[in-house]
Amino acid sequence: MIKVKITKNHNKFFILSGLLILVSIGALLLSGLNLGIDFSGGTIVHVDLNQQFETSDIREISDKFDENADITYAGEDRDQMILSTKVDLSEQQRADFLDALSEKFGIEQADDLLSIDNVSATVGDELKKQALIAVVVAIVAMLVYISFRFEPFFGVAAVIALVHDIIIVLGVYAVLGIQVNTPFIAALLTILGYSINDTIVVFDRIRENRGKYNKYDFENLVDDSIQQSMRRSINTSLTTVLAIGALYFVGVQSIKDFTLPMIVGFLSGTYSSIFVASSIWYLYKSRRKSAKNI
């Protein structure tokens, strides 16, 4: 196997990661996250129209309550409609909308109404707060655990890699304009757990190999440790992405919303655990070494 030279090339990885993060932050600032109704409040109605249709047909009806409502196709033959609006529709408005659809497309409400989601703005704010707290608590708890089991700077490097992954996942969502709802937060936390899991495996090797190398030979220590754990990192993310990917391709919309961020996050997590986290740790250690030598 070719010897990996990650520490030597760390600048290249930093530039790549820096670019990805820059694009992500740019997209987040420019277009922002498309907050779904779970966080912004609003209504989603999913109806099986049993026939092909044009969004303009629906818009005629939906303009009555929201001219900016989002209308998308769903179903294998694009014969289902998903209406998504930031307006928290009243029961009357919802009933009127469904009645208008029944009249136009001749649907049976009991059978063809697939789902309704309606969240008020107050609940949206609560969910947003809850999600933010969950992410912060999880990161802090992991940082504490790693500092305790390894050394504090391993924890810092791992958390930098984590933030890297989260920004990239958010960036992909901002660029593609995919709606973000509560399942996304669950996915995000799983990515946290998974990415840190990957990083730990590499750090664990560094910890184990430390005695075998010259005290200040961080370059070979890190490179060899990465090399030894690289196959595991790649195989593991491969199997996980295979399993989750199958769900993504076969699953319904809500499963797709849930699995897509995971796939992006797992790939980014594997990359960052191999190329970013240990490079950061290496840089910090060798800087400290040269500072001591002066």
Added chain:
Amino acid sequence: MELKNRVKLSAILVIILIIGWILINGMSLGNYKIIPVKDAINYGLDLTGGVYVVLEAEETETDPITDEKINRAIATIRQRIDALGVSEPVIARQGDTRIRISIPNISDQQEALELIGKTAQLEFVGPDGETVITGEHVMDSTAVYQNNSMGIQEAVVSLKLNEEGTQAFAQATQEFLNQVIEIKLDGEVISAPVVNAVITDGQAVIQGMGDIDEAGNLAMLIKGGALPVQLDAVEIRTIGPTLGQDSFDKSLLGGMIGVALVFAFMFLYYRAPGFVSTIALSIYIILFMLSSVAIGYTLTLPGIAGIILSIGMAVDANVIIFERIREELKLGKSVLASVDAGFKRGFTTIIDSNVTTLIAGVVLFTLGSGSVRGFAVTLMLGIILSLFTSFVLTKRILKTFINASILNNKKMYGA
């Protein structure tokens, strides 16, 4: 030694196949019946279809929210939903001012929403079908004990009517003496007492209650007729039965494809130990299903994703160990020694990496709600079972294989 281990192995394989078959198809043995695992699991609304609503009580200066009002509202809503004849609705209080309702397996979502949202109608109806008084005439209704004509203490509902109600009721009780006046809530008869006396003072008593609880329930329903508090739906999620079924079928299919891909990869890449890990993973999946039924949690759509993810994680533990075994073999150790060392050295790595994921699971469970919680449960359960299978089962089975002289060629380990 060899023979003994080969017998042991065959026994393990046969047992797995039998248990797997029973879990999928169910079995009946005399009086004992094992139902298929897929019927024993509780499914969330997103898989069965159903209606989930969170109502919030609106507080005004003249109308403060009290526990009693919320409980009355819950009783009223329960009565309405029961009238729909659906199975296992859950109506629970959430926090101080909210009521959470979930109704599984309901076909007409819009109808259910309208039913929950509308104002209740309480009516006292005479035998001629005419309404005698309505909810607005009832000022108070409580459950009390009183002595009946035999001198025995019994639970009754005591009603207090307002002035207008008192007059109307006096007239009606005179007219319908010894006949039945039905008490209807939203058109459903909730009680049908016989008029024993003419009531002129606006203090009526409904007898014939089984116990004080029954009386309390009825009292609450009668009071709730006027809907004690303004309720607004702050969160509504409904899934039609077709979409629920579709979600379930597709996730199951996706899950099976995913597991098959993982098994194929493990077998092709790691060969002998990969094959052993597919056996261990099959046991893992069986254990997972059994413990899901045992702890009785509700399987949701994200929960299914959690299961698939946990299988991926269980595989990870195996991958870490197998990579270690390969390394040890390359150092020139014997197969058995390499396997031992591989498990031993993989242990701390796997513990540390799994604990961090477990932390994410615990945080999700504590701070999350609804389907996110379901996901957290599967994630945590998955991690614990995965540690057990890889360190207890995979190890034992792999060593049994080696002792049976089946998998003791180094080439079989890809080294």
